Amino acid sequence: MTDSPTSHTFQVDLRGLVDLLSHHLYSSPRVYLRELLQNAVDANTARQRATPGAPATITVRTGDVLTVTDTGIGLTEADVHRFLATIGRSSKRTAGGGIDGAGIDADRGDFIGQFGIGLLACFVVADEITVLSRSATDPAAPAVEWRGHADGRYTIRTLPASAVPEPGTTVRLVPRADNAEWTEPGRVVSLARHYGALLPYRVTVVDARGETHRIDETPPWDRPHASPLARREALTAHCRDLFDFTPLDTIELDLPAAGLRGVAYVLPTAVVPGRHAGHRVHLKGMLLTDQAPELLPEWAFFVRCVIDTTSLRPTASREALYEDGTLSAVRDALGERIRDWLTGLAARDPALLHRFIDVHHLAVKALARYDDELLRIVLPWLPFETTDGQVTLEVFTRTHATVLVTRSVEEFRQVAPIASAVGMGVVNGGYTYDRDLVHRLPEIRPGTAVADLDPLTVTAHLDTVDPAAELRAAAFLTVARETVGAHDCDVVLRDFQPVTAPVLLIDNREARHERTRSGLAADSDGLWADILGSLRQETPPAQLVLNHLNPLVRQAVTITERGLAVTTAEALYGQALLLSRRPLRASENALLTRAFTGLLTHAMHHPGTAAPGFEPRKDM
C-alpha cells in the first residue's frame, strides 16, 4: 500500500530572486525608479478611470530616505495581501491575462505594468520597502502600511483613514549604502527625466533642500506651434537636445491604429550600414529604451526616432521591445512612412534630396534595390563610379548606349583606363548594391543595354599590331610566354591607349579560382587531389597584354639575351600584377623579388645604361 501524495507549495527564496533580477534581468540598479514611477502612473490612471478629474500627481522626495507619492487608486488591506505580497501577481491582469475585477478595475491596455515583479527592483537599492496606502475605491477603509524586507518577510498594519489624508500611495525606501549613488538627489532628478519626461501626469522631484524640479513635459509633437516652420524649428531643437545632432529633416510619425506618435530625425552624417541607430521608445509615456534598432526596417539606418506608443509590448526586463506581430506591423508602417517622405522629397525639395543623397546614397541604394518606384525617382541623383568619373547613370547613359559593369572593384581598376581610352563606358559594380542597381536600369529606362564586363572582351577592343613588328618581337614573346605561362597566363602584344600604360593584366575571378584550384591540386595527393581535379573548369587563362605603343615595351621586345628576356618578362608581369591591386600569391611574390633582384644585378653589371639591356637593334 502506498501513501497518498501530500501537497506542498513552492518556496521562493526572495534574495535569490532579487539577485537574479538585478544581475540578469535589469541592465542597471537605476530601473528601481522607473518601476516606482510606473506603479504611480498606473495607480493614477486607474483612479482617473474611476473618477475623471481626481487629482493625478506624482511626487518624488529625495534625501536620507526616498519616497514616491501618487494620488492614485490606492490599496485596501485585501489588495495588499493579494497583490503586494504575492510575487508575479498583478492587479493589471488576471491569471488569463485579461481584465481583473478586483483592485484596479480596468483592462491591461491602459497600464504600463503587467508582470507583477516590478516592485522587487527596489530591493536592488534598499533592504526595506514601506508602502503606505489609502484606497480611493473604498474611502471608509482604513489606511494600510505594508513593510517588506529583502529576505522575504513582511508585516502589515492598518491605520485610521485619517493617518493618510488623501487617497493614494507613498512608497518609501531607505537606500542601502552599497547602491546609494542611485538614490542621490541629483541622480534621482536625472533618472526621473530620463524615464518620465513624457509621462501624462505632473511629476515633480523635491530635493533635500525643498527645491522642486518639474519632470514631465508635453511631447514635442503635441505642442502647438504658430506655423509649420516654427514647428519644424522646434522639432529640430528637440533633436539637438535629445540626440545631439542637427537633423537634415524631420519626419513626423503618426500611426493612430498603433497609438503611436513621434518623429524620425534624418541623420546629417553617413552611418555604417548595419550599425543601427538606437531609437527611443516610450510606452504610454514611460521610456522603455533608447536603444531599439528593431523599431525600423534595416534599410532605414539614416534616421533616428523617438516615439511614444500604447500598443507595443515590452520584454519582462522592460528594456526592449517584444518581437510580435504588432511590432512587425508597426515596423512596416513606419518604413512606409519614411519611404513616402523620401519619394515625396524629389517633388517637394530637390535641393534637400540632393543633400540627403550626398550623405546617404548607400542607404538609398539599399532601399532602391527593392523598390522600383523609389529607384525611378532617385536614380537621377545616385552617384556611381564610372569610366567618366563619379557620375549618375542618367548622365552616363547620355554618352554610352551600352553600360558595361564590372563584378569587382579590382576588375574595374584594371580595365577602366584602357576602356575609357577606347571609348567604352564601364561602371564599377564592385561596391555594395551597385551592380544590382545598374542591372535593373533597363526596367526603368527601356532601351538601355546593360552587360557584365568580361575582361576578355576588352582585348577585342585593343588593336592588333603591325605583322612586321609582331614578327620582330617573336623571339622575346616566346621567352615571355614560357616564363609567364608558368603562372597560367598568356602573353599578347597589342596597341592600346593610353601610351603610358606598358602592360595590362586581363584576368577574372573564375580564372583566378581555377589557378588556385589547380595549384592546390598539384600540391595535394589522394582523395583531396581527386576532389579538386573533379572541380576543374574550362576557364580562359589570364592574359598579359604588352602595349606596343609604350616606349619601354618597344625596347623590351627587342631583347635577345635569354636571361635578360626572362627577367624582363617577369618584371613586366610583376608590374601588371601590382597594377591589378589584387592580393598576391606566394609564387607571385617570389617572382617579383626574383625580377627585381635580376634587374638590379643586370644594372650593376652594365653601369651607365639608362634602361639595362634595352639597346635598340639596328634593324628596328
Ligand SMILES: Nc1ncnc2c1ncn2[C@@H]1O[C@H](COP(=O)(O)OP(=O)(O)OP(=O)(O)O)[C@@H](O)[C@H]1O
Ligand atoms: N503605487 C501603487 N498604487 C496602487 N497599487 C500599487 C502601487 N504599487 C504597486 N501596486 C500594486 O502592486 C502590484 C504589484 O506591483 P509590481 O510593480 O510588482 O508589478 P506590476 O506593476 O503589476 O507589473 P510589472 O512587473 O510589469 O511592473 C500592482 O499590480 C498593484 O496592484
